[in-house]
Amino acid sequence: MPYPEGHKIKVRGRIIESAAQAFRMNGIRDISVPVIMKGAGLTHGGFYSHFDNKEQLVAEACQYAISDTIALLQEAANQEKQEPKINAVIHYYLSQQHRDRTEMGCILPALSSEISRSSEEVRNIFTQEVERMIDFLADLAEVDKSTASALLSSMVGTLLLARSVSDSTLSDNLLTAGKQHAKELIKTS
Template identity: 75%
Template structure:
């Protein structure tokens, strides 16, 4: 019996979603194809009918995860009440909720250190997706792209450090400092 139209695309999407969750939580290197396929509710034998290799999956997962993050940040901006939309985005990005929900959070802090040691293909895709994130932030904040790059750097760096420490108060203070500096950067750039 043949599969219904769109079945292969839906299955591929489930695999990418499973990979995004796994990579956000545990990085690339420590996650196996069988683990990703199990997370998608599939056996690992079917992986190669969807992807040439794990690198292709990493590339497509980066695209998916950045789109997902931009969507989350757009929702945060839309919910802004009274203040600048970029402030709502900064508040969401550097919140304890985002810090603690690694499986659904931004992929940039989760993978940046590993991507630097990945193939040129993966690095090229990651670079394009990072630029897309910078463009989104710059446009939303109405700031130059160079300032948007600095803003993303502050936000990602603060989140990485807040996730890295084992002291909740220290972690919260890193998030608060990141918020303050990010908002100050935006304010002085206008």
């Protein structure tokens, strides 16, 4: 009996979602195709009917993860009624919840160091996704791309450091300082 229409697309989506979650938590190098497929509820034998190689999956997982992050940030902005919408995005991005839920968080702090050593194909897709995130921030904050680039760099760096330290007080202080700095950056632009 043949699969229903759209089955292959749904399965591919589950694989990409599983990969994005696994890469956010453990990086690219330490995650194997069988682990990704198991996370999608599949056996690893079917991987190559959906992807040419792991590099293609990494590229598509980056696209998926950035889309997911932008959607979460847009939702935070849409819920804000008082402050400028960009402040809601800054608060969400540099929150304890975002810091602690790595598997659902922004992929930029999780993968940037590994991506810099990846294939040209993956780096090109990652570059496009970083540009998309910059455009999102520039539009929302009504600032130029240079300011949005600085904002993104500041937020990603803050989140990376806050996730990296073992001292929870220091981590919280980094988030607080990052929020203050990010808001000042927008105010002065």
